[in-house]
Amino acid sequence: MTTLEVRDLVKDFSLRSGLRHARFRAVDRVSFTLVPGRTVALVGESGSGKSTVARVIARLEKPTAGTVTAVDADGGRIGGRAYRHHVQMVFQDPFASLNPFHTVEHHLVRPLKLHGRAHGREDLRRRAEQLLERVNLTPAASVAGRRPHELSGGQRQRVAIARALAPGARVVIADEPVSMLDVSIRLGVLNLLARLQREDRLAVLYITHDLATARHFSDEILVMYRGRVVERGAADDVILTPRHPYTRLLAAAAPDPESGRGRAELLAGNGAPEPATATPPPADSGCAFRDRCPHAMEICSRPVPEHTAGAGERSHTALCWLYADEARGARPAPAGTGAATGAAPDTAGRARTGAATDTPTNTPTDTAGRGGTAER
Numbered sequence: 001m002t003t004l005e006v007r008d009l010v011k012d013f014s015l016r017s018g019l020r021h022a023r024f025r026a027v028d029r030v031s032f033t034l035v036p037g038r039t040v041a042l043v044g045e046s047g048s049g050k051s052t053v054a055r056v057i058a059r060l061e062k063p064t065a066g067t068v069t070a071v072d073a074d075g076g077r078i079g080g081r082a083y084r085h086h087v088q089m090v091f092q093d094p095f096a097s098l099n100p101f102h103t104v105e106h107h108l109v110r111p112l113k114l115h116g117r118a119h120g121r122e123d124l125r126r127r128a129e130q131l132l133e134r135v136n137l138t139p140a141a142s143v144a145g146r147r148p149h150e151l152s153g154g155q156r157q158r159v160a161i162a163r164a165l166a167p168g169a170r171v172v173i174a175d176e177p178v179s180m181l182d183v184s185i186r187l188g189v190l191n192l193l194a195r196l197q198r199e200d201r202l203a204v205l206y207i208t209h210d211l212a213t214a215r216h217f218s219d220e221i222l223v224m225y226r227g228r229v230v231e232r233g234a235a236d237d238v239i240l241t242p243r244h245p246y247t248r249l250l251a252a253a254a255p256d257p258e259s260g261r262g263r264a265e266l267l268a269g270n271g272a273p274e275p276a277t278a279t280p281p282p283a284d285s286g287c288a289f290r291d292r293c294p295h296a297m298e299i300c301s302r303p304v305p306e307h308t309a310g311a312g313e314r315s316h317t318a319l320c321w322l323y324a325d326e327a328r329g330a331r332p333a334p335a336g337t338g339a340a341t342g343a344a345p346d347t348a349g350r351a352r353t354g355a356a357t358d359t360p361t362n363t364p365t366d367t368a369g370r371g372g373t374a375e376r
């Protein structure tokens with residue numbers, strides 16, 4: 001049963017510089033579905049469009065094109081105010097998302113009242129305390145009377161999560177929910193989100209730069225590059241057998257727990273991928289990654305086909321010419337743009353010779369491995 005469907009979402013922004021006026025496409029034909037009890041992770045480097053997708057879903061931005069549709073358990077379309085009960089967002093910055101002048105109780109009572117989830121002072125107070133207990137903020141009565149500055153960053157984010165649950169949300173959009181928190185408490189907050197998701201069968205969109213937590217906490221991963229989803233599949237498949245050269249670069253740039261350096265740095269001598277905003281995307285509809293791709297071919301300037309391996313829950317899609325029949329035997333790109341003749345890359349970014357393959361034989365080492373950590 002579908003809870004939220006994003007279809008062919010496009011978001012353009014207007015850019016003005018003096019008298020010049022241009023349009024910039026931040027999100028380009030993004031589609032995915034969120035279902036109860038499952039987490040979809042949206043990963044990609046800074047500027048790839050992840051937060052814009054979240055903001056459109058949360059109705060903080062209007063889409064330029066495409067649709068976002070929420071449906072209830074009977075398949076009926078949810079619109080208007082009910083949509084705001086149904087879809088809630090947890091923001092990156094717990095310091096900015098809570099009003100410093102109001103108590104924790106006020107932050108929870110307001111949505112409970114607004115969405116008709118409790119009535120009367122006593123009922124509201126009781127429901128607010130129940131929410132605090134659910135996010136492990138105890139003793140709830142004492143926490144309820146505090147103001148945000150009296151709480152740690154982790155505690156504030158727990159209040160923000162409780163506030164998201166207050167209207168009875170079925171879909172939670174968590175936009176980098178732990179990136180501003182101390183490393184030592186991040187897993188505790190993510191484990192809390194995972195528990196609430198299981199208990200309430202929430203549909204969660206988890207936005208992150210971090211491949212390790214994306215793999216651990218999500219069922220499906222979508223990799224975004226310059227507004228487009230360039231790869232998608234089951235979390236383990238995307239991390240352990242990445243197909244798109246960009247995902248391979250991201251995986252290679254993931255921090256090495258032993259040395260503390262990015263693996264790309266170790267392999268290539270220089271390093272992690274540049275931010276997506278560093279260079280403007282190519283003006284045509286070819287692959288936006290081709291300027292940085294070590295396997296770029298001339299064919300990459302043509303509109304990129306989607307290639308899917310596997311089926312159902314194991315379907316694994318890459319938006320890349322390397323896997324297309326037409327690319328076999330394609331001429332290599334001119335010198336300086338990287339070279340490959342239909343060769344699928346290995347994880348060190350080297351092109352393997354021979355025809356492209358649907359199932360790359362080289363897989364990255366499991367640096368993004370799963371590891372359970374208790375909720376704190």
Ligand SMILES: Nc1ncnc2c1ncn2[C@@H]1O[C@H](COP(=O)(O)OP(=O)(O)OP(=O)(O)O)[C@@H](O)[C@H]1O
Pocket residue numbers: 013014024026044045046047048049050051052053277
């Ligand atoms: N209101 C806006 N006006 C103009 N450009 C914008 C606006 N909001 C976002 N952008 C641009 O859209 C692109 C995508 O931004 P977005 O914040 O969605 O990326 P992101 O992947 O979430 O990055 P980060 O991880 O740093 O938050 C960026 O180039 C950004 O500068």
